[in-house]
Amino acid sequence: MxxxxxxxxxxxxxxxxxxxxxxxxxxxxxxxxxxxxxxxxxxxxxxxxxxxxxxxxxxxxxxxxxxxxxxxxxxxxxxxxxxxxxxxLCEPTTLYDRIIKRPLSEPEAASIIKQLLEAISHCHRVGVVHRDLKPENILFDSRNNLKLADFGSAEWVSEGGSMEGVVGTPYRAYNEKVDVWSAGVMLYIMLGGIPPFYGESASEIFEAVLRGNLRFPPKVFRSVSPAAKDLLRKMICRDVSRRFSADQALRHPWILSGGEANPID
CATH class of the missing domain: 3.30.200.20 (Phosphorylase Kinase; domain 1)
Structure with a gap:
């Protein structure tokens, strides 16, 4: 070879x-x-x-x-x-490298999550679920365009189908909207600098997901707009039937405004 x-x-x-x-x-x-x-x-x-x-x-x-x-x-x-x-070939720094330095501004985060949602939407339209979305798998080219990578855990799924098993980060519940949940977790970290759920192990984090509501600690999220928090609630929603699809998230006012801090009417 x-x-x-x-x-x-x-x-x-x-x-x-x-x-x-x-x-x-x-x-x-x-x-x-x-x-x-x-x-x-x-x-x-x-x-x-x-x-x-x-x-x-x-x-x-x-x-x-x-x-x-x-x-x-x-x-x-x-x-x-x-x-x-x-x-x-992409730049050596991933999204992980960016977000460990500091929380991102809302326009910065909106630009990144919009591109990620565009990639997810395309995957879902052809029946592919990534299943391992995390900051280390988000790359950027020399013009700062986002590139979704690492499809080793991806699966084909029929429309309305579901999957079993646990892969990657444990912020999951299974159909194609698992990718939207994971993208929401990344958006939460981009804006707040902390993950939305805590635990010493994957099982502890999973338990925290099941029993806890999404919270926005005032000390961290004081300056984050109501519109951004509204989108986060709709992406990181335990009820899969109510969780946004990638296309719905792309139509949210916060995404359409480019992360401008407009209130939700």
Missing amino acids: YDTLKDSYQLFEEIGRGRFGTIIRAFCPNSAEFVACKIIDKSGLTDAQDRACLEKEPKIMSLLAPHPNILKLFNVFENDDSLAMVLE
Whole structure:
């Protein structure tokens, strides 16, 4: 596989590591562009579920292309031992790196969440649920455009269908609106700098989700507008039937105003 990969791309330094492999900066002579090459050693994967995720990810990414807020997959190289995915190269800092520094202003957060909701909406329209939305999976290109990445845990689901199991962060209840819940959690953290639910373990956080209402501590959310809080309540809603879809969230006044602090009528 490496020989075939090197025939098409010039490989440079390692720029990151994921759960399954290494990410290397590479150059494509045909397009004269730098790319990211995610190389996975399949021989070390003994878990059948992990292998299934690897096989599924490039298929799902190909199905979702093209979309301006979803990471582009350019090429796939595979043999019995290795898998290499050639991806759009993004900046080294993720959304996680941004939000650990400081809470974001409402216009900053609105710009990010709007792009994320656009990506989620596109996924849901073609029957894909990401299932592992978290700040580390939100990347940005050199022009500051959001790119949703890491579809290893994604699933296809039929319209009105549901899924079982727990994946990623435990802020979940299962149909495609799980992605809206997770996006709402990220928006809460962007604006407040803290997560909406606490616990020492995944199970404790899950219990906090089940028994607790969404709260906005005055010390942290004093300057956050009623419109932003209204959207958060509708995204982080335990009742899935009342929780916003991605399209509904995109039509909310706070999103449409670009995060202007307008009150909800």
